[in-house]
Amino acid sequence: MRVLVIGANGTTGRLLTEQLAASGHDVRGMIRSQDQADAVRERGGTPVIGDLEGELAPAFDDVEAVAFCAGSGGATGADATLRVDLHGAVRSIDVCRERDIARYVMLSSIQAGEPLGGAEKMRHYLAAKHAADRILLDSGLDATVVRPGGLTDDDGNGHIEIGVPALPERGDIPRADVAATMLACLERPSTIGATFELISGPTPIAEALDQL
Numbered sequence: 001m002r003v004l005v006i007g008a009n010g011t012t013g014r015l016l017t018e019q020l021a022a023s024g025h026d027v028r029g030m031i032r033s034q035d036q037a038d039a040v041r042e043r044g045g046t047p048v049i050g051d052l053e054g055e056l057a058p059a060f061d062d063v064e065a066v067a068f069c070a071g072s073g074g075a076t077g078a079d080a081t082l083r084v085d086l087h088g089a090v091r092s093i094d095v096c097r098e099r100d101i102a103r104y105v106m107l108s109s110i111q112a113g114e115p116l117g118g119a120e121k122m123r124h125y126l127a128a129k130h131a132a133d134r135i136l137l138d139s140g141l142d143a144t145v146v147r148p149g150g151l152t153d154d155d156g157n158g159h160i161e162i163g164v165p166a167l168p169e170r171g172d173i174p175r176a177d178v179a180a181t182m183l184a185c186l187e188r189p190s191t192i193g194a195t196f197e198l199i200s201g202p203t204p205i206a207e208a209l210d211q212l
């Protein structure tokens, strides 16, 4: 599958690029600067330039599926969150609709389903994720919304716990297992239309997704 990873120079995006390429997919890694191209190539992807706040559409040339792993990051203010996590995500959804790129897997966040239930300093972020997820799910695209708990850089172990639409408790999960879950979603049409939270847990990823 020809997959565009948005946020391919990010921590999760790099892992997903590597995992997709290792699984035989043709990965286009969207980056904002040529300086980041080697990071994509080293992981088996083809770098393409695109900016969620700038020129975007050419990065989607000849793409069959999109995996959104971008984010403005925790250090930025609410304005950047709106520009990247919400408006940038919506712009990418619009390009998919214009180009008839049907498949879209969104890396969202735990608690994005209930943004007002989150800590006050997180609410603008959760509201941005909530809105982007809703717009994606209403877009007519073949969407899957993946909402992980706190991301860690621990090694992945391929085991998760899933809550549909939400888990009863929060928890953490290695980025490697989030990437592996996104890869497994891309390879499983049965996950189209699903929205779920995930943290580390006892169930192999494939088995957890088959229970959706």
Ligand SMILES: NC(=O)c1ccc[n+]([C@@H]2O[C@H](COP(=O)([O-])OP(=O)(O)OC[C@H]3O[C@@H](n4cnc5c(N)ncnc54)[C@H](OP(=O)(O)O)[C@@H]3O)[C@@H](O)[C@H]2O)c1
Residues within 6 Å of the ligand: 006, 007, 008, 009, 010, 011, 012, 013, 031, 032, 033, 050, 051, 052, 053, 054, 069, 070, 071, 072, 073, 084, 088, 107, 108, 109, 110, 147, 148, 149, 150, 151, 152, 175
């Ligand atoms: N941290 C957590 O605990 C947590 C929990 C749940 C969900 N999430 C979500 O998981 C996702 C991935 O997190 P992460 O920590 O792996 O991300 P990250 O390392 O912060 O990477 C984010 C990537 O987004 C890119 N980006 C930012 N603005 C962009 C723009 N305008 N156009 C294109 N790309 C842009 C960045 O590009 P540059 O490399 O050029 O800066 C970076 O590569 C995010 O959506 C985050 O909100 C995080």
